[in-house]
Amino acid sequence: MSRLNNKHIILAISGGIAAYKSAELVRLLIKSGAQVQVVMTSGATEFITPLTLQALSGNPVHQHLLNPQAEAGMGHIQLARWADLLIIAPASANVMARIAQGQADDLLTTLCLATGAPVLLAPAMNQAMWRDQATQKNLQTLLARGIQVHGPAEGEQACGDIGAGRMLEPSQLLTALAAQFNQGLLAGKTVLITAGPTREAIDPVRYISNHSSGKMGYALALAARDQGAKVILISGPTQLEQPEDVIFVAVESAQDMLKASLKVGSTADYFIATAAVADYRPAQASEQKLKKHNPAHGLTLELLQNPDILATMSKQYPGAIHVGFAAETQDLIPHAQDKLKRKGAHMIIANDVSNTSIGFNSDNNQVSLVTSGGVEDLPLLSKQQLARQLIVAIKKISHKASIT
Ligand code: CTP
Numbered sequence: 001m002s003r004l005n006n007k008h009i010i011l012a013i014s015g016g017i018a019a020y021k022s023a024e025l026v027r028l029l030i031k032s033g034a035q036v037q038v039v040m041t042s043g044a045t046e047f048i049t050p051l052t053l054q055a056l057s058g059n060p061v062h063q064h065l066l067n068p069q070a071e072a073g074m075g076h077i078q079l080a081r082w083a084d085l086l087i088i089a090p091a092s093a094n095v096m097a098r099i100a101q102g103q104a105d106d107l108l109t110t111l112c113l114a115t116g117a118p119v120l121l122a123p124a125m126n127q128a129m130w131r132d133q134a135t136q137k138n139l140q141t142l143l144a145r146g147i148q149v150h151g152p153a154e155g156e157q158a159c160g161d162i163g164a165g166r167m168l169e170p171s172q173l174l175t176a177l178a179a180q181f182n183q184g185l186l187a188g189k190t191v192l193i194t195a196g197p198t199r200e201a202i203d204p205v206r207y208i209s210n211h212s213s214g215k216m217g218y219a220l221a222l223a224a225r226d227q228g229a230k231v232i233l234i235s236g237p238t239q240l241e242q243p244e245d246v247i248f249v250a251v252e253s254a255q256d257m258l259k260a261s262l263k264v265g266s267t268a269d270y271f272i273a274t275a276a277v278a279d280y281r282p283a284q285a286s287e288q289k290l291k292k293h294n295p296a297h298g299l300t301l302e303l304l305q306n307p308d309i310l311a312t313m314s315k316q317y318p319g320a321i322h323v324g325f326a327a328e329t330q331d332l333i334p335h336a337q338d339k340l341k342r343k344g345a346h347m348i349i350a351n352d353v354s355n356t357s358i359g360f361n362s363d364n365n366q367v368s369l370v371t372s373g374g375v376e377d378l379p380l381l382s383k384q385q386l387a388r389q390l391i392v393a394i395k396k397i398s399h400k401a402s403i404t
Contacts, residue, residue, distance in 0.1 A: 002245050003181040005033030010083045012108045015043020017158040018090035018124035018167035025170040026056040039107055065107045080114035090124030090167045093135050100138035120148045127163025150176045178245040184228030185395045191224040192268035193217050196236035198254045200281035203290045212276035214238035219387035221246050227391050234260045254306035265317045272323045273310040314344030321398050323347045329354040336370040346397045347371045
């Protein structure tokens with residue numbers, strides 16, 4: 001169940017082109033089980049209609065500070081008290097300035113003063129406005145008051161400029177909101193997980209891959225999320241539904257998976273490699289579809305070895321806890337112990353894939369936990385049950401490695 005279930009969220013929208021993204025944020029919040037009240041400044045209504053937000057949130061939109069009708073229903077003080085969380089997205093330069101000054105001249109700024117709930121801001125503005133000294137000074141004032149500021153992201157802007165000023169994507173904001181209700185074994189920790197198979201292109205229509213379903217990695221992502229972690233799931237192509245409240249990065253090849261892992265690796269407290277990475281890739285992927293020519297001739301593909309993602313990550317980010325899997329058909333424990341050393345991991349979760357009732361496509365799994373301290377056998381469990389137990393086991397290693 002999402003951490004946002006039944007949480008009371010006020011989404012305040014100020015005037016800016018990014019206001020259209022806030023409609024998607026409302027949809028995601030409702031899907032996560034949150035109750036949402038939307039507040040709009042008059043500027044915001046120039047960009048998106050209150051009716052859209054009303055339809056998505058299931059509640060009338062609050063627009064005025066002293067509207068007798070609204071005050072008779074849920075007045076501004078009740079609204080401020082109702083909130084578990086207040087997010088202002090997009091937050092324009094003007095709104096940031098007004099909140100920094102402690103103004104209370106409209107509903108949005110008044111709520112910021114009146115609420116006891118955490119306040120989050122998702123700035124969105126032109127890159128020059130963001131960089132301007134006045135905005136940066138306001139930012140420092142807001143941070144000093146304990147207001148959280150998420151973003152802005154860098155990139156191409158609606159005005160044609162390139163730079164910092166884009167509002168974070170709704171899914172990123174959803175993750176930031178869910179993280180406010182963190183409780184559990186991994187609260188405040190970031191868990192990076194690779195999952196699924198990789199696909200190594202032969203030509204535009206053919207590839208080398210394997211039967212990995214991704215189920216174990218996705219189950220671990222949910223278990224880590226439910227224990228309060230921020231989860232980044234880097235997944236090869238699978239048939240599984242993208243987990244909610246998890247940052248999801250879709251990749252195809254082993255090289256893409258490595259690149260995506262390295263990019264966010266510095267933020268991770270735990271790296272869990274569940275992906276069945278293709279060991280080899282064609283030396284050269286043909287740009288055109290390969291055609292059959294001489295019926296007497298076969299096709300010889302030259303294959304190169306792929307980088308080892310787990311080994312690379314443990315070398316590059318030695319401060320994190322690294323966990324791998326070993327699917328073996330014989331000599332399970334010696335092979336797992338060898339991988340533990342070779343890949344610089346803290347734990348290898350070993351399973352015997354010669355047994356078809358467990359492993360790859362199965363819903364169940366039976367594993368042994370191999371660490372430098374010894375081997376622990378777990379019973380046959382569903383992948384969901386196993387994922388929950390593994391999170392507890394992985395958290396214990398971090399105690400030993402004293403990164404609590
Ligand atoms: N792994 C990885 N990158 C690779 C290969 C494997 O990160 N290029 C990770 C897997 O995600 C898994 C662990 O390493 O957590 C062991 O995977 P496995 O395929 O069993 O290991 P290999 O090194 O490929 O060994 P083998 O010679 O048995 O194929």
